[in-house]
Amino acid sequence: MSVIDPxxxxxxxxxxxxxxxxxxxxxxxxxxxxxxxxxxxxxxxHRATRDRLAAMITARHAVPVAAAAAYRLPVRITSPxxxxxxxxxxxxxxxxxxxxxxxxxxxxxxxxxxxSMQEAITRAVxxxxxxPRSSFPGIGSTGLYPIPx
Amino acid sequence: MLGDLNHTTCxxxxxPRAVASRSLSGPQTVSPPVMAVTRRxxxxxxxxxGTTALGLSGCSKKRPQELKPHPxxxxxxxxxxxxxxxxxxxxxxxxxxxxxxxxxxxxxxHHRDHLTVLRRHYVPGTGSSTTPSPGPTAAxxxxxxxxxxxTGATEAAPGDRRQAVAALRLTEHQAAAARSDEVTRVSPxxxxxxxxxxxxxxxxxxxxxxVS
Numbered sequence: 001m002s003v004i005d006p007x008x009x010x011x012x013x014x015x016x017x018x019x020x021x022x023x024x025x026x027x028x029x030x031x032x033x034x035x036x037x038x039x040x041x042x043x044x045x046h047r048a049t050r051d052r053l054a055a056m057i058t059a060r061h062a063v064p065v066a067a068a069a070a071y072r073l074p075v076r077i078t079s080p081x082x083x084x085x086x087x088x089x090x091x092x093x094x095x096x097x098x099x100x101x102x103x104x105x106x107x108x109x110x111x112x113x114x115x116s117m118q119e120a121i122t123r124a125v126x127x128x129x130x131x132p133r134s135s136f137p138g139i140g141s142t143g144l145y146p147i148p149x
Numbered sequence: 150m151l152g153d154l155n156h157t158t159c160x161x162x163x164x165p166r167a168v169a170s171r172s173l174s175g176p177q178t179v180s181p182p183v184m185a186v187t188r189r190x191x192x193x194x195x196x197x198x199g200t201t202a203l204g205l206s207g208c209s210k211k212r213p214q215e216l217k218p219h220p221x222x223x224x225x226x227x228x229x230x231x232x233x234x235x236x237x238x239x240x241x242x243x244x245x246x247x248x249x250x251x252x253x254x255x256x257x258x259h260h261r262d263h264l265t266v267l268r269r270h271y272v273p274g275t276g277s278s279t280t281p282s283p284g285p286t287a288a289x290x291x292x293x294x295x296x297x298x299x300t301g302a303t304e305a306a307p308g309d310r311r312q313a314v315a316a317l318r319l320t321e322h323q324a325a326a327a328r329s330d331e332v333t334r335v336s337p338x339x340x341x342x343x344x345x346x347x348x349x350x351x352x353x354x355x356x357x358x359x360v361s
Contacts, residue, residue: 004337095348102344103337114329114344118351125355131255132352135262136345 006109007062009100010053013116016090016097017050018067023090026073027083035080039087042123049116088127095120095138221335225271228331228343231324232264238320242306242313249310252360253317256353263346270339311361318357325350 024043031039054064074093075086098120101113121137239257243250307313328347332340 095345099341099344102332102341105337107333110332110340110344111329114332114340114347117344117348118325118329121348121352122355125352129359131356132259132349135259135349136266136342137348137352139341139345 004100004103006101006104006106007057007060009104009109009113010057010060011062011065012097012100013094013113014050014053014057015065016094017046017053018065019071020046020087020090020094021050022067022071023073023087027077027087030077030083031080035084038126039083042087084127088124091120091124091127092133092137095124096140099138219336221339222271224331224335224343225267225339228328228346229264229267229271231327232260232267235260235320235324236264238306238317242317245306245308246310246313249314249360256356259349259353263349266342267346270342314357314360318354321350321354321357325354 021043024039024046028036028039028043057064073086074089075082077083077086095117098113098116101109102117104110104113117138121132124137125132236257239253239260243253243257307316325347328343328350331343332347335343
């Protein structure tokens with residue numbers, strides 16, 4: 001039996017989606033052409049996911065966490081390149097935020113968490129135009145046990 | 150919130166190490182001498198440390214041959230087999246197409262990390278890939294083989310670069326789908342490890358669309 005509360009795990013995912021929605025909004029303004037179109041599509045996708053998560057939390061008789069007025073972005077956006085790096089980092093953080101859902105007892109939530117992690121890392125790879133940055137996306141090195149060499 | 154979850158994750162990740170232990174230590178096997186102790190106390194380990202619980206369970210009437218490996222073991226063995234095949238496939242592709250090595254090596258390194266960590270969660274002798282491990286229910290006792298046949302894993306890599314990369318991409322995609330499916334069948338900590346490996350493999354599949 002898991003010790004992770006499903007509502008807490010959903011709230012963590014929602015909080016990260018709020019940050020991603022904010023970040024895509026800021027980054028989109030710095031991008032152009034196909035990259036901007038992608039950012040726009042993904043901004044919509046993250047807003048839809050945010051709303052789905054909020055509805056799932058409400059259905060569990062809890063109050064969804066609200067978005068902050070502004071977020072400190074992981075990368076200072078000064079160019080199209082830094083905008084891409086910023087949203088890639090937000091996607092990687094999303095993967096970490098969804099990890100909690102994979103540890104709950106509800107198998108549907110676990111699947112949602114696992115699939116969301118795959119989608120987030122796929123998007124991060126495309127934004128970075130580079131392979132995944134870690135062998136274990138979403139898990140910090142201290143979370144791995146036994147610890148690899 | 151995130152900090153709390155990360156902490157939980159860290160603790161949860163410690164769970165799988167025990168997956169290979171036989172089902173001796175479960176509360177249900179605690180024998181008459183501790184019957185006066187409340188179930189809650191036993192579960193919380195206040196009265197019995199893990200080691201003591203294991204020791205006492207030796208009083209159980211169960212014979213060793215009746216004990217079954219945890220259902221996680223079969224899934225774990227399947228994941229180990231997948232990683233071994235992927236590593237073999239990357240090595241053969243790298244050999245056939247040395248010019249791809251620079252771009253494939255980071256992915257190969259990830260798979261070696263996956264294999265290392267997965268192997269450390271498995272205690273040898275608790276099940277074998279040739280003998281499917283029987284679990285408590287039919288649904289949980291899947292054979293240890295990967296669910297999908299991974300194409301071309303042990304064969305020589307295709308001579309055509311594009312085909313070789315496409316084969317890797319397909320295999321990564323299938324591996325990611327298998328990990329995603331398995332998260333529902335294992336304990337929470339192992340599920341998180343599988344989800345992370347699956348995310349890495351999905352990322353590989355995405356990256357391989359840009360390698361040719």
